[in-house]
Structures are given as structure tokens and as C-alpha cells.
Amino acid sequence: MWGTSIRIVVAHSTPKGLRFWCISLFRKIINASHFKSRKPVRRTSTMPPSRGVPARLKGALFHITTPIFYPNARPHLGHLYSSLLCDVTKRWRAMQGYNTLFTTGTDEHGLKIQNASEKNGYSNPKQFVDVLYREFVKLDQMANISYTRFIRTTDYDHVRAVRELWNRCWESGYIYKGEHEGWYSISDECFYPESKVVQLQGDGQELPFGSPEIRKDGKFINTETRNGVVYHSETNYFFKLSSFQNRLLTFLEKENPHFISPPSRRDQIINELRGSKLRDLSISRPSSRIKWGIDVPQDPSQKIYVWFDALCNYLTSVGGLQAVLDNSPAAVKHTITSQLKMPRNWWVNTTHIIGKDIAKFHAIYWPCFLMAAGIPLPKQIIVHGHWLSGGVKMSKSVGNVVDPLDMILHYECDPVRWYLLENSHIEADGDFREERLHATREQIVSKWGNLLNRCCSNKFNIPRAVETFASQAANPENNAATLIGTEAQESYRELIQLLQTLPELFSSHMRQLETRSALKLLWDVIGKANAFVQTSTPWLKSGEEQDLIIFTAIEVVRITSILAQPIMPTLSNALLDRIGVDTENRDLSRTRLGADTLYGKGSNDKGREVPIKKVNFRGTT
């Protein structure tokens, strides 16, 4: 205040050159006296955050969905990855001020489940899925996946929603009965055109369909998923997919070019739509062949195709088709959906995260079903790559799976989450390596934990350092002079620069789901902070110089831990607990340097430990 009034007097009463000279002189005097005579003043409340949640985000709606998974065997690392991307996005959006909804679940009907149930000795597939869906719920619990609803396609309200969708498409004339023959994959539960079928020879050679050497009794596979196919003919109901080719292309190319992300996946779908004509899609199967499914409303001799059933789960999750059309709460009572006052508003703010294996179903079939039913489309589909094992997609059917529960039990949930997000890229496939997971945990302990440990030594006083320097944080250049030696000052300046840009850059990577780049930013600043502590040797310093070093380093722990909450919810909060950050002060508005002026109490007490320890590498990959 004193400084401000002097500056105002000087600014208004002197010529320009003299005025600047006076200002800088006064600044120097003020800073010098400030450093000499400053005594910590205990404040009664924390400083107001500098940047709150932008008004446009407060209360905005964000609904995110995983694919629903087949409970034909226990879940593997690939399933966890899809769920994790959703969980992290949901947590991040919640931190930004959105109202969020997150649904996941299991796809419990169809031939694949029927066959697996029989193979496992169950007479009723429902009993089989009742056992296996729990494995998916258990994994979500163990991995801290914070869904708001776990949908099972055998849930009453879902069955009702599927019938609603079918009836609406039927009434609008987009479903008709016909004869279907072609190459069918039991594993993929779909037909493939001849152009995508080859015959496998004994020597591994593949003969395209139509080659003279092809034998009728040979083994045929499709070239998309490489699963076996058989020639099959039956009466089915068809969906008039062909009617939507142009509408869908216009939507994807002109009206909503960001509907499919990343752009490379959008281009693939557009090329597919441009390159070949959409054929009408068989959306039922004879009940004689498939017993385990939802009856076609007008014809119980047919069961609804499992994809028509499964995709509809996304509508169930906001209350079903009618609730979306009426934009009023679902008639069927469910703890979540009946609470949604305006289901359509949630629906149009829905993002589907899916693996690339099911892009066609989500980016072509699903929008067409919705268009046929007169329902607006969701906001976005984000397509991610696969985790491989032995060079091919990790898959339940192939059996080349990594058990995520096993990894979580040994390495704990947060390091596994961090590892998966750091070692993957939305557009590329990832290769699981247990030694890298182990190294990730080591790095958290030796870099993050070490920085915390150093600052929490009983030689230092974090609360005093925070009280002294938090209010000065807006003026880091003034503080640099407190440090002795150009090396320490340079290191300080670099660190401050990184910290100042961190929240914005981190946010921009998270918006694009570039988790690897987001996490790299955290490592960069933590690495820089460790180097700064090493260079400035606070254990050899005292008074304000020591406090400034400790304040700056512990700010790195505080800010990175706040930002890391969506990635490692438990550990980041344990780190914040360890340095006494109030639970009210862990939002994004506190990620500015000095945005929390009251923390650190008890942090330097003897005997308190870092909340993560090393574990051994088990040597199995």
C-alpha cells in the first residue's frame, strides 16, 4: 500500500525519464527493506485464487462412456485402458467445473456369450454373466474408475430402451424383413463381404475369395479381425443403412468435422464411406440359432442383433430414447437416470471413447440408427489404439492377456494408471512391459517422493517458507535476488518459468487426451525442481534464502499433485495431505505459484514418511 501510494505520487509529478528512475529506485528500496525486515504474518484465511473456473464451464454438462465389454472372460489390460481414459477425462472435466456423468458396463447378450456360457457348463447364460460382470466391476473398483452407472444389457431399463429404439426405427420405415446369406463370423457377430474373406492354406498362404484354387471345405477368415467365417443363409430383419450414406458423409465432412477424433480415424471412416456403398445391415438373428438376446418386438422368432442392443446402452445411460426425445426424466426408475432432469441436454454432450476395433460400429452404424429414430447425435467419438501382446491385439478370445488386477495388487493402482497413460498414444498401439511399469513406480518414488522428502526434512520449515513467500510469488524476479550465486538464480528462473506455463499447457494436452505429453510436463518440472534444490543447497543456507528454496520446491510438489489428481487420485491426494494442503484448496484455481498461502503445518515433523515406497520387480513380462 505504502509502495503504491509513493508510486502514484511520483508518477503524477515528475517528467518521464526521472519518473522511471524514481520508480526503479523505490522498488529497490522497498524490496531490500522487505527482505531484511519482513516478519511472517499469520493470515486467517488463504488468498483468493487468481483464476477460478471460467464462467462458461461452470455447470456445463459432460457425459462420457466406455464401450460395454463382453463378459465372456475376465477383463484384461485393454479394457482397463478404455475405462481409464474415460475416468481421467471425467475427473479432469469435473475439476474444470463441468457436471459429469460416466457410464460403463457389460454387453451380456449374443452368440458369443451363449457359447462361452455353454462351454463353461452353465445352462443359463444369465447365471454365467452374473458371475463374470462382477470381474469388470471389481477391476473398476480396484483401479479407482469412478463411473456413475454400470449398465448391464440385461438390466430392465436397458431392454426397454432397446425396444423403444427398434420400434422407432420400425415405425419410421427403416427396418424390413429379408433373406440374408453371406460370410458370418461367430466371434465378431457380423457378416463380412466376399472382398474381406480369404482362405487360409496349410502353409499360411492366403487365397483371396474367387481364386480357382479355393476349396469349399477350407478354413476361411475375414481380413479385418482375422477371425474365422462360415457361409450362412437365414431370414433376418434388415436396417436400411444404405439410405444414410450421403447424410452421414455430409454430417462427418461438413456439419461436424470433429465428430470422430483423432482426425486420422475420421479420415479412415470417410474414405470407407466414399470408397464403397453402404449395404443394408442385418439386425436380427433367428431365435432358433440365438437363444440369448432381446426378442424383436413384432416377432419373437427373431432376436435383436447384439450390436443394435449394445449400442443402445448409451441412450439407456441417460434414460432411454423417449426421455431424450421428451427431454424429461426417464419413466423407468433408476437411481441415476431418473435424476437427470434434462436427458437430451446430457445426450448431446456425450463423448464415446472406444477402441479402434469397434470404430465402424460406432462411427457408421450408431449414427445411422440414431438418425433413423430421429434422435440427435452425441457430441464426439474418440477412438484409441490397442495394447498389444506378442505383437497382436491383446484379446480375451486369443488369450494373450495381461491381468491388470495382478499388476495393481503388486504395483498399486496409481502407478499402473500412470504407466498406461504415459506409455500410450491415442493414435498408436502400445506394448505392455512390466519392467517399464516397475520403472514408472521407481520414478515416482525417486523423483516426486524424493523432492517431497527433501523439503520435509526437519532442518526446514515449510509453513514459515510458505507464509513468507507465497504472497511474493507474483514477483519471482524480486525473489531471485535472495539467492546467492548465479547458478542458483538461473536454475530458479528456469523453474519459475516452467511453473508459470504448466497449468495452461497441461490443460491443453488433457483437452486433446495427449496424456503422455501432459505427464511429461509434470516430470520436466519435477526434474527441474530436484536440480534446483541440488544447485541451491538449502541444507547449507538459512533464513530467507533457505525458505525461498524450500517454498519454490514444495510449490512444485503442491501444484503437480493438484494437476495429477485425475491421473493418480489416491497418491496425489496423499502427497497433498502430507504437506497439509486443505482439501478445499486442491482445485485448478490453486495451480498458480503462491495460490495457497496456508499449508505445510506439521510437514517437517520428525518421523513422517513419503506416502509411496519402492517395490521389487517380479521379473515376469
Ligand SMILES: Nc1ncnc2c1ncn2[C@@H]1O[C@H](COP(=O)(O)OP(=O)(O)OP(=O)(O)O)[C@@H](O)[C@H]1O
Ligand atoms: N487390446 C486392447 N487394447 C485396447 N483396448 C482394448 C483391447 N481389447 C479390448 N479393448 C477395449 O475393449 C473393447 C472391446 O471389448 P471386448 O470385450 O470385445 O474385448 P476383447 O478382448 O477384444 O474381446 P474378445 O476377444 O472376446 O472379442 C475395445 O473396443 C476397447 O475399448
